[in-house]
Amino acid sequence: MPIVYNKKINGDSTLAIWKIEETEEELLNGLQLKQHELDLISSFNNGKRLLHWLSTRLLLRTMLATADYIDCKFDEHGKPFLANFDYEISLSHSYDYAAVMISKSCAVGVDIELIKHKIKTIKHKFLSDLELAQKQIGDNIDGLYVCWCAKEAIYKWYGKKGLEFRQHIHIKPFKLKKEGSLTAVVELPTGFKELTVNYFKTADNYMVGYVSAAH
Structure with missing residues (x-):
């Protein structure tokens, strides 16, 4: 299981890819799955979807360093959570990679995407x-993906439906680098x-974007 990236963030938050x-x-063979999970994965109609599901769970098991059963569920908003471990989690995958972020103290969100030119059309x-209108975004493929991954990570961090990328998440001007950070203003109900x-x-x-912060 080749972990190609593993970083501690904000003290007790960790991101691994x-x-x-x-x-x-x-x-x-590396997982303990119960019947409802076996039934779920048997319904997947393509191999990549199954590989993504299995790999995020096995990466989660590795990060938690446990041999115990991990009860990973989804709430009514579609946000993953652990029923038997005291961690906040976020999962993402794209083509050949799986990404998982965990934290004991705050909400987290992560997104990984293979960079493609078609993002310009959306x-x-x-x-x-x-x-x-920001020069580092515009028609810049990398800039567009930074914004997409940032907004997707924020959406997962918030974990509730109703947050619109265009309407509620606003990216402030930033300097585009291969690795960096940006500030976003989020319009929440509160x-x-x-x-x-x-x-x-x-x-x-x-491209990978991630956020770790208290709600």
Whole structure:
């Protein structure tokens, strides 16, 4: 199980990324699954979806350093949570990678995406005109993916439905780097909240964004 990235963040938050090179059988052998989980994965109709599901669970098990059964469930908003471990978690995957973020003290959100040119065709769906006017975003593929991953990470961090990328999450001007951070202002039902989102681009053309903060 090649973990290609493992970083401590904010004291007790950890982000890890794993390159998926194992077969379904190898991944299954590292997990303790109950019947409802076996029924779920048997319903997956493509191999990559199954590999993503298994790899995020095995990475989670590795990060928690436990041989015990991990009861990973989803709440009514679709946010994953652990029923039998006192951690906040966030899961993401894209093509050959799985990413997991955990924390004992605050909410977390992570997103990993393979960079593709087609993001230009949907940029107006998740970015405001004000954001698109920023020179580091505009038609810059990397800039667009930084913003997408940042907003997706914030959406997962919040963990409730109703948060719209274009309407409720606003990216402040930032300096685009291969690894850096940006500030986003989020319009929540309880008021405005400013968040710092970290991001980095991998050598093989993936973008990762992550956030760790109290609600």
